[in-house]
Amino acid sequence: MTTETVDGWRPFLERWSGEWADAQAPDAGSADQEAVRARWLGFPPASEERIRALEERIGHRLPPSYRTFLAVTDGWRHAGGFVWLLAGTERARPHEDASGLSEYFPGELEDDPTPEEELLAGMWHRALELQVESDAVYVLLDPGDTDDAGEWALYTWAPWHAAPPERYASFRAFMEAMYREFHRLEESRSLREGREFVNPTTRALDMSVDTARLDALSGRYEEAAAVLADAAEYGRPRAKGLHDQLRRLLGETYLVSFDGLASDQLYAPEFLPVLLAESARTQRSSALVGIPVATRTARETAQDLLRRLSEGTFRYVADGPFGEAVEQAREQARWGDTDAAWHTLRTALPEWRPLGPDHLAPVGLCADPLLGPLLTRERGRELLATPRAGRAERAGQKDEPPAPTADLDPPGLAWLADQGTGRFLSSYRFVLVEGVEPDALPALIGAEGVTGLNDPATPWEARRMTRGARPDTPWADGAATVVGRAGPGWSFALEPSPGAHLDERRLVPPGIVASRGRRAVTVWGAVGGGGLSSGVFHLSVAEDGEERYAFTVRGATRTKRGPVPYDLDPDRLFADGESPEDHLGERRTLEALGDRLGVRLPRFALEHGRLHSFRTRPWNRAPGPGEGYVTFRTTPIRP
Template identity: 65%
Template sequence: MTDSDYWRAFLTRWSHEWADAQDPDAPDDERLAGDEEVLRTRWLGFPPASEERIRALEERLGHRLPPSYRAFLSVSDGWRHAGGFVWLLAGTDQVRRHQDAAGLSEYFPGGPDDDAAPEGELPAGMWQRALELDVESDAVHILMDPGDVDADGEWPVYSYASWRASPPERYGSFRAFMEDMYREFHSLQVDRSHRTGQEFVNATTRALDASVEEARLEALRGRYEEAGTALAEALEYGRPRAAGLRDQIRRMLGQTYTVSFHGLTADPLYAPEVLPVLAAEHVSAHRDDSAWSYHLGGASPAAAETAREILRDVREGTYRYAPGGAFGRAVAQAREQTRWGDTDGAWRTLRAALPEWRPVGPDHIAPVGLCADPLLGPLVTPERGRELLATPRAGRRGVAPAPAADVDPPGLAWLTEVDPGHVLSSSYRFVLVAAVEPAELPGRLGADETTVLDEPVTLWESRMRLRGGADAPGWEDRALACVGRAGAGWSFALEARPGGGFAEKWFDSPGVAASDGTRTVTVWSEPSDGHRPGVFHLSVAENGEERYAFTVRGTAAVRGSLPAALDPERLFRPDDPPAERLGERRALEALAAEYGVRLPRFALTRGRLHTFRTRPWNRPPGPGEGYWTLRFVRSRP
């Protein structure tokens, strides 16, 4: 097919589809000049330009025209309705130099003349030398730059409208520009037909809708990248199902920008799956609730009330993702694993059940509701989202992907590697208890006999809660500790950044009383802040008695008979740079090896865990001892 053959077929199809989409009963004042002729001839263009006219234009401009624009003119000398906002494109007699008449170079100046334009920026001098192709438009400039010629002789085309509040949009050639305007015509016509109750159907829409359906099946087979490409193309034409399907893929990949699940939020079948995801982002971004109605366009009163209930549940932290069937049972099991910190095990549970997942309807291709669950949502990292999407499901056949790697490292040494700024990157303290389930820890470490586990929260949220109780003495150093499993047969209670510093004189390890009938390990770490030496304390208790302990603050103070592996003289060396926390790291590595314990990094740094108020970590003042309590009150002007 020659270039002229391509343009003739493409422009003919566009013209026929445009004519068929028009309302024959529309009043005359809604039509532009020349539309009657277009409807009669079913041709948006004009007679072809002769070779002589094209050469005359080239002589006038001093440039040979780019191939795609030249071939276009040989088929139609100008064009009507290029998209939705350009009503007439120039033919050979109407092309003119732009010469920056509107002063746009002031806002988009481009780079220096001797430098190539960086990616996404205009080349220097474009506004002055460009050719203007728009003749009639809605304040839209269509410019073609003869100073930026590619290897095929094509010139880029720029579209700029001040009302778009964005830089000029670049197209690699005139052909690329016209193809995008054709897609814009389709997209706008879909919305227009929907508003007027008309049907916009032609060979192009039928082919695109078939590609959307095939993309849905490809997604269920695990071929999500191919599906995403097909859906993105259909979306450019405004095909109704494409946005909702593609948004599910994007959200599972961790992409939230412009994800709206278009067309699904007002449908009672899909709303319970997709609205919680949008509600979670609405709450986390602290958006005004007046913006929530944006997602409810076309929803019935009953559906709108359901949406409000979903938003309330998400805000109050009571939302739970609960699909049916075998996958739903796996979700319940994974939630139980996650609430105690076993996020890797929870993901393996979900992964094994993914082939059994079933959609709620024909426009559902992934369990996106997982992303809104306060416990399970953090598990869906972009890497795991890709694994999920690549897994064949809903009874479809395909090649299963390689499992994503576990995210939790073994042992305890990762505590010295937490990103700066995280609440766990400075000081911490924890108690490990052997042969005790996490749910039993309040009975051993709790503030009193009424202590119970609170609902799971993030580590940062636990820090934001008030320390102590309304009636607690000022001297008490209680922790609001998060709990979970610490390896086979162990549980932990951990507090990040304790409010009070470690003081050997007052320290009273809660691990001693908690060791009744078992063994406990207590650790308190305060790394050096550059001004004072760090502190590291470790103690082990069994059956209500301390067996051994050491505290390192520059030098080591030891009680009891230590295992050789935990000798502080070997672990903490005088020549260690304090900022690198090498002694602390060795101590944590040795402790993990000695007792086979670990702490769940993902749950502590990115997930949610149950919390409870512990007994004091210090002793009360004795006879003749006192204490000061300082309270800072912020006064209002």
Template identity: 65%
Template sequence: MTDTSEDWRSLLTRWSQEWADARAAEVAQDEAAARDEESSQTRGLGFPGAPEERIRAMEERLGHRLPPSYRTFLAVSDGWRHAGGFVWLLAGTDGARWHEDSAGLSEYFPGELDENSTPQDELLAGMWGRALQLDVESDALYVLLDPGDVDDAGEWAVYTWAPWHADNPTRYGSFRTFMDAMYRQFHHLEVSRAERTGAVFANATTRAQDAAVGTARLDALGGRYEQAAAALAEAVSYGRPRATGLRDQIRRLLGETYMVYFHGLADDPVYVPEVVPVLLAEHVRTGRDGDLPPHALPGASDAVRGTADGILGQLREGTYRYTAEGPFGRAVEKAREQARWGETDAAWHTLRAALPEWRPLSADHLAPVGLCADPLLGPLITPERGRELLATPRAGQPGDTPPPAADLDPPGLAWPADGDPGRPRDPYRFLLLEGVAPAGLPALIGADGTTALDAPATRWEARRLPADAPDSPPWADLARMAVGRAGPDWSFAFESRPSGHFDERRFTSPALAASAATGGRTVTVWSRPSTGHRPAVFHLSVAQNGAERYALTTDGTTTTTRGPVPEFLLPPPGTLSGDDGLRRAERHVLEALARHLAVRLPRFALTQGRLHTLLTRPWNRPPGPGEGYLTVRVVPGGAPQGTPS
């Protein structure tokens, strides 16, 4: 919609009055106030409007018809003082001039164009030479109106850039869009000035924005988070004190971390237990050393900083736990226990069902954002689930409950056979044990001296844990495996990319002895895609009461069996040769086994979450009479050395 003179007059009058009121609140000896005394006395930042003939004369001088919003602006005010915080005088009909790349910036923005350059890059490359410069007096800030970047309404884009701003030029779709942004910038800077000086910056605009923040808070609690986020984003642009802390809670639950600081909440003792762990968890996750990040808690008291130091220590040690009061707090504890054993979908269902019972700590608390910091529950809060959480009415607010998002874990056992799109498949191996809880696995399959599970860890953290036991022989092939529940009355132990190599002549599964101790069934699976020097192989064996019941090994073309392998498990004939054939056979076996035993492997927990781990017993038998083995040791700075035994 084209701006009218009345549209401009309303904005510019309000802007002038609010600016003058703010200046009047400053001390008389303030240098800036003295410099702007004339503007303050006249309560105006603008000038008398330019008559039509003056605007036409300007257009003739420039050889262009001006864009609609700038043209209408000039008719109301022929120039402008204090357009935001860094432009002291904006050009009217006399001051505008062609920039003609006077600063030589075309060499740097966007630099040399190539086949990967975007249309916006090409526009920016030519902008410096053809743009109309509107800044007359500024803090080295260029304001350029580009006749080569025009929309359907005839509006020219405005670009701004300053040497003290490291980013690319900022683009505004029109002169009116630019001026609206500068009006909001004026508000934002006045709020900061008032905070520093103890003054009060209040007017009809600030009161309207604060009322909008209050409405947005209720919208957010009622599940209308998109509407709330839009209102809060506008309030943030005006610098309203509460808006950033509220909006950051929404942003973080949507998976955003950049510039999320929970302004106004992180140094408030009421909110410290909820938001500071989230800030510090990101600090720890990115591997940064040292104590609290300098931007995290500006102005925090010693007591708050002491609490934060304790939280940081817990996060680094892996002992931090998110807590909440009431029914939601009880759901958190139940969900953590489910996630601990790999039941991440069930854990999310538990949290989601309890969300209506969640209650805020105080008025500026929108959602249980602290969940993001919990080592076990934080990984569950994907952006999709964050949207689901935010769309669920909370704290007793009315609203429609959203449909549940799809579960993240596929059923069954076959997903490891698929691998990740666009990359080679990883080898893997796993055990399934019937009639035993995960906590009982160390006694059944753990290496000598293993009496308990290790603390939950991501798969990358687990790779840094010891992969062998003290004094374990080189032939042993111990495995660092993640453990959890595979279904009713079943547990699993899983290892991705095992360091050992499958050799059926020496292979022995730790599950074989475990089946003797429990009397239940145990399953061993080992898959190895071809690696160039080793052929592909897939192995399945099932044991009970300490004896192997049956086994099959296939390369996708040939299958060998031991014992009475059930017909439904045998790979169908006619599969393709090579790795593709192996994958077909592998998927068939795993899908059939999962249906038969009603078991599953939790993909999300194994790839994105944290699970307990343990070091298993050997996966190879010791050398027999007349057999030997060779260990190869790489000496730093030297060649590999072989040691026969």
């Protein structure tokens, strides 16, 4: 709607006034009875002479939207829920920082303030004050903050609202926001009072919500999101709950509540875990704050969910073919193949079915400790762009699925050396074993007493879980490894950033024991932040219980055992004169090893996912005759 003509204002203000009048109780206060009878929240229009007089008084020509507003009504009642009277030509006045708020917003400017800070600093002194009666709400038009159309920005602030001043692009934008606020508050009040708030605007908005729901299920989520966001601003039932589902799958969590769906018996299994997972992540000790747990049973359910979420044992479940795909994807993800897990979910998305009419997508996946990390923002968009619940044919998209997002795991092993000095794995040690599944690794190289794998955890959680299993002998440095599949026919056990130091004189590569009847590889890259000049790289390849070849590179020193193949020869891969910080020799070796064996390590699962874990047997042998081993321990002195 245009903001520069009287005709652009009148229908909007008449609709607002009529809807307000229809919503008033018969015993409305005497001050409002006149407005109810007249079905008009405004006043007579201001004459051109009165408008010019105001402009002369303040020394500015008024912005177009406020000037034409005054030509329709010289003031306004009930602008939203907290401004009861807006000024017309007689009562608008310069604010002149009357309350000293410039001291707090933005406060004392730094040496290099932002343009927004500079505008706000001057606004309090030059603004035109419009509120006459309000709940301590300031309404200020700023002649120093203008756009190309000559509109002035409008700022509101209230001491009871714990936020900086809110900016609107124009007086018209402010009034449209207040109209939406009137709708939100009236809808809330009508629900409390057990009545309906119905008018042509609410009916049109509710129809748009129904259409947006079908659009969202058909993959047209961007159009649906815009419609639902607008309807939610008006407080329409269902709009926020539906919109929050789209927002959460797009990676947004701020003010996502699902608007009562988490406390609905039908929808709670889908949405309550998502709220609890996010609340636990951000609040820790008060994770149930703000979560809908009205009854004792609901609270006990929430506490049980919270426990399983914190332990990483929560499992998202769904019905039908999509539920089967979820189980298959979980099996793939727990062994590190997160790209394959996503492919499985993506393929099954058209088979997903909602729990009810207010359910748009499998949002509950976000709470699953194994599958939730797979939902990056890009994949969230891909999920929402995929028609679901049988909408593909209706949407005319049966043969036009959305373009798939790129896989996240690079091939091979070389990525371990590609992340610079701040890389995720600045040091690492791992074992690759051929011909066995990951769950067989504890029996091959597990520490004494280890009988199986721990539940999936992050690499850092795995370290904490196995800390109590450390033996008393300090030299026995078993690795707290996470495990998974390393490509066709191979499994891995990897420890990131091991605390032990590599001493090739006492190193007992666990791959030798694991290689009985098969091949196994042991790699230890302790390159640190300063490259190989300050670290060490070791490779050992074993078969049938015997080491076939090995080498160690420490700075410029290289030692070899056995017939090292040409493509893995450290004399060729670690060239003299290269910058150690580039990790080029390390990268060449890992690339060659990955190519030779056809193996890979899952970067995404190691960085963001959860994998099974166990503690390995010692990587160092016990000190021999004549060898010593000293451990220093410090005890803090309490004052």
